[in-house]
Amino acid sequence: MLIYLDNHATTRLDPRVFEAMLPWLKDQYGNAGSLTHAFGRAAREAVEQAREQVAQAIGATAREVIFTSGATESANLAILGAAARPGREIGKLISWQTEHHAVLDPLEHLASRGSHVEILGVAGQKSAVPGLVCVDTLQQACSEETFLVSLLLANNEIGTIQPAAEVAAVAHAVGAVLHLDAAQAVGKVPIDVDQLGADLLSLSAHKFHGPQGVGALFVRRRERVTRLSPRVFGGGQERGLRSGTLNVPGIVGLGAAAELASSQLEQEATEIRHLRDRLWRQIAERIPEARLNGPACDSPGTRLPGNLNVCIAGVEGQTLLATLGEGELAVSSGSACSSATPRPSHVLQAIGLSDDEARASLRFGISRFTTADEVDRAVVLLADAVARLRP
Numbered sequence: 144m145l146i147y148l149d150n151h152a153t154t155r156l157d158p159r160v161f162e163a164m165l166p167w168l169k170d171q172y173g174n175a176g177s178l179t180h181a182f183g184r185a186a187r188e189a190v191e192q193a194r195e196q197v198a199q200a201i202g203a204t205a206r207e208v209i210f211t212s213g214a215t216e217s218a219n220l221a222i223l224g225a226a227a228r229p230g231r232e233i234g235k236l237i238s239w240q241t242e243h244h245a246v247l248d249p250l251e252h253l254a255s256r257g258s259h260v261e262i263l264g265v266a267g268q269k270s271a272v273p274g275l276v277c278v279d280t281l282q283q284a285c286s287e288e289t290f291l292v293s294l295l296l297a298n299n300e301i302g303t304i305q306p307a308a309e310v311a312a313v314a315h316a317v318g319a320v321l322h323l324d325a326a327q328a329v330g331k332v333p334i335d336v337d338q339l340g341a342d343l344l345s346l347s348a349h350k351f352h353g354p355q356g357v358g359a360l361f362v363r364r365r366e367r368v369t370r371l372s373p374r375v376f377g378g379g380q381e382r383g384l385r386s387g388t389l390n391v392p393g394i395v396g397l398g399a400a401a402e403l404a405s406s407q408l409e410q411e412a413t414e415i416r417h418l419r420d421r422l423w424r425q426i427a428e429r430i431p432e433a434r435l436n437g438p439a440c441d442s443p444g445t446r447l448p449g450n451l452n453v454c455i456a457g458v459e460g461q462t463l464l465a466t467l468g469e470g471e472l473a474v475s476s477g478s479a480c481s482s483a484t485p486r487p488s489h490v491l492q493a494i495g496l497s498d499d500e501a502r503a504s505l506r507f508g509i510s511r512f513t514t515a516d517e518v519d520r521a522v523v524l525l526a527d528a529v530a531r532l533r534p
């Protein structure tokens with residue numbers, strides 16, 4: 144039995160989503176831009192239905208949804224596209240140390256070109272909610288020149304859920320827009336762009352049982368209309384913001400996955416949270432000196448239901464991962480993009496873990512397909528591996 148507990152990296156395509164995509168991979172192969180014939184018009188209709196499904200899942204209107212290749216592209220378009228607006232040369236962008244590289248790297252790129260970028264710290268592991276941003280610190284950092292604040296709504300390593308509405312109020316008070324990286328939050332916690340105060344929001348289908356390589360950017364077009372400059376030029380698709388032939392099967396899959404996730408969100412979150420708690424309880428019982436990284440599991444509002452991150456002192460994380468990965472258990476040490484490199488997680492470092500502690504940490508992600516038997520077996524495999532590796 145192979146056990147997959149790496150659901151922050153990606154999730155299994157739901158068979159119902161696959162069924163929805165199938166016709167668009169076979170006989171329905173029109174280009175959604177070819178409106179002179181039935182093939183193209185059918186594809187366009189399917190894309191517009193998916194746009195509606197995505198909009199409904201996040202409390203937006205369909206015309207505010209721009210399809211992309213995933214959250215990396217969405218975040219890049221949000222940040223670089225906002226910075227490229229006329230008059231932004233002297234402006235300031237603010238974000239936090241625990242963001243995903245899809246946000247940190249475009250910010251670093253802008254900083255290298257002379258933009259004013261400020262990266263703020265977060266609450267440490269010993270504080271009430273590890274990984275939480277401080278709204279007062281943001282207030283001090285914000286000024287009239289600030290035009291963009293970018294916040295990771297739910298952290299992909301330690302699961303911290305941020306007070307987005309409070310951050311939005313501070314950003315809006317100085318006329319800045321708020322970009323939320325919601326790649327790990329959509330389909331897991333309720334999302335309403337109005338309640339969250341989001342002006343831009345990035346999401347990715349493969350994080351909630353949709354296909355890989357497709358996502359969306361919400362760009363607000365009501366009240367505070369948000370303007371971006373495109374980063375990709377060509378045929379003018381997606382309101383000119385993202386040129387290129389649309390990925391119709393992927394977009395149909397994204398729409399189906401978004402609808403499915405929001406239709407069963409609460410019940411699914413409860414089940415997933417129980418499995419996550421079961422996993423942590425057993426790890427804590429069976430593995431001496433296993434410590435939780437990130438917020439407490441019993442505070443649902445501050446930690447993603449399916450997220451667990453554990454430091455197992457005295458074991459080298461990469462060796463443990465390799466041992467587990469050769470066997471039946473798929474987990475990771477952190478972000479998928481960086482887990483091939485032995486660098487310790489920047490997120491764990493930001494909450495105050497030493498390099499050794501960060502290297503000895505494992506991230507577990509539970510999904511709708513995880514069973515209690517798998518959780519129990521995973522703990523046995525983990526405990527055995529740790530017993531073998533500990534001196």
Ligand SMILES: Cc1ncc(COP(=O)(O)O)c(C=O)c1O
Binds near residue numbers: 295298299324326348
């Ligand atoms: C928080 C976060 N943001 C952005 C991304 C990038 O998403 P994508 O794989 O769709 O480019 C990921 C995926 O690892 C993520 O976890």
